[in-house]
Amino acid sequence: MPDIMEAAPGRFANPLTLRPGERGCCPACGGRALLPVLRLGSVPTNSCLMLDTPEEARAYPRGAMDLVFCEACCFVFNRALDPKLTEYSDRYEPTQGYSPTFRRFHQDLAARLVAETGLKGGTVVEVGCGQGEFLHLLCRLSGAQGIGFDPCLSEARADVVQDRADGVTLRGEFFSDDSARDLRCDLLVSKMTLEHIPSAGRFAALAQRVAQQSAPGMQIFIQIPECERIFEHGAFEDVYYEHCNYFTEASLTALFARHGFRIEGVTREYAGQYLTIRGRYTGEAGGEVPAAERARLRAMLEHFRDVCDRQIGEWRALVAQRQAAGKAVVVWGSGSKGVSFLTAIGGGDGISAAVDINPHRQGHFMVGTGHPIIGPDALPAIQPATVIVMNGVYREEVAADLAARGLHPELLAL
Incomplete structure (x- = not known):
């Protein structure tokens, strides 16, 4: 059956949003000793939505992140979250x-x-x-x-x-x-x-x-x-x-x-x-x-912010160098990691497209940057010189997919 x-x-609407009396304290234990960890402004508030046009994707709402650490239970959370900006549908x-x-x-x-x-x-x-x-x-x-x-x-x-x-x-x-x-x-x-x-x-x-x-x-x-x-x-x-x-x-x-x-x-x-x-x-x-x-x-x-900045700077420089050399670069993975990566490196002007094997994501556009989401069969037309895999656990799988299409680009992974 x-x-x-x-x-x-x-x-x-998520029924497990914070109630007025829960704001300003830890959502896990109720503690009020909160240590600031990381602040980010203007980040896309959704990353897995299937959006139909690049204009819709680039215009999608953005929000702030203010990660804090609860010194009582070690929970880290975004106290700037506005649940009305996220969509689960x-x-x-x-x-x-x-x-x-x-x-x-x-x-x-x-x-x-x-x-x-x-x-x-x-x-x-x-x-x-x-x-x-x-x-x-x-x-x-x-x-x-x-x-x-x-x-x-x-x-x-x-x-x-x-x-x-x-x-x-x-x-x-x-x-x-x-x-x-x-x-x-x-x-x-x-x-x-x-x-x-x-x-x-x-x-x-x-x-x-x-x-x-x-x-x-x-x-x-x-x-x-x-x-x-x-x-x-x-x-x-x-x-x-x-x-x-x-x-x-x-x-x-x-x-x-x-x-x-x-x-x-x-x-x-x-x-x-x-x-x-x-x-x-x-x-x-x-x-x-x-x-x-x-x-x-x-x-x-206490070192998280500095380590993030260093990683972002290195990837931004790498993409810029490939772009200056006239080499096509794509990211493999159009989900949350891909959206976060493209946003963090400044919009990804040197990125041609995002690749995804999920057929339901193909033909849509990356939230925030508007990059097209394509299937692997579209890659021979692009002839990417560099493929950046958004999740290193898939590196061997991606390499096999590329080789099956006669492609052997530089393969990097987060």
Whole structure:
């Protein structure tokens, strides 16, 4: 039986935005000792929208980022966020599921998660399920029923799901107080979503409520960007408006420990880019971050701005040098990293186009700069001398795609 899709096209308002009384303090723990980390002005407020013209893309709204560090729980967040400037709808397209590299990772991760949780039957809830790619994998491997929530759900993009399972329901809406009412499950999953949710503390509280409504010992699996890598290496391409939250292991584990979850596993995945935690609800609260860890992270963040500036300067100079030599340059990857990269280097005048293997992104334009998004088959006409891969984990895959088209350009990766 095919999965049930309850999609509601159009724009949605995120119910987990900050309430008036929550502003000015940490959304994760409520702390008020906030240390400034990084300020950015005029950045595109969306990076994964499918925009139809370069004029629309260049005119898209911009906002400010003011990242601050909570000295109590080590959480980093954008206190200048205006949720009204971000759009999560059926024209938001973030999936990496067309990449063979990513699909192999997804399949391996699903198999490991089923084994580690002992999941057999029961119910899995996924918050931020995309088109249901991972939820279908979990349910097919475990025999579980699945319920997924995502405001970007679109039947038009269901082709990304390769292996379907029976008993999966996808709901085109945000996870909220209403959707959590009377919801029960054995495993609650959230992958690459919590970094988008302004009120991280209320999300954890909703997970706690679902656990209290469920059979004892409900488990969670949370995956987010690994932000110590961003802070230490100045990975400016991973700093963008939709990501209002920047978790470290300390802040992520503390958040869920405060809401009664015992953390049973912490891993770093996908060449160290993703941080995951796996936990079980016990009802016993904890979550104190040791002073030494708070001091270590604070010291790291004090150098973040300088490291970012250095990385941006080097890439800007490289592109300018290739442009001056009359050499065509393209970026490979039209999603958030690509938008952030082009914005940071000053608009990317020396970049001819953005390449993406996702057929749903091709024919659209990069938010902020208006660069055309093309498929790999358009590259022979451009004959790029340099290809800059927005995510180094795809370097070998990209090299193979280029070689298959008789292209052997200089290949660089962030």
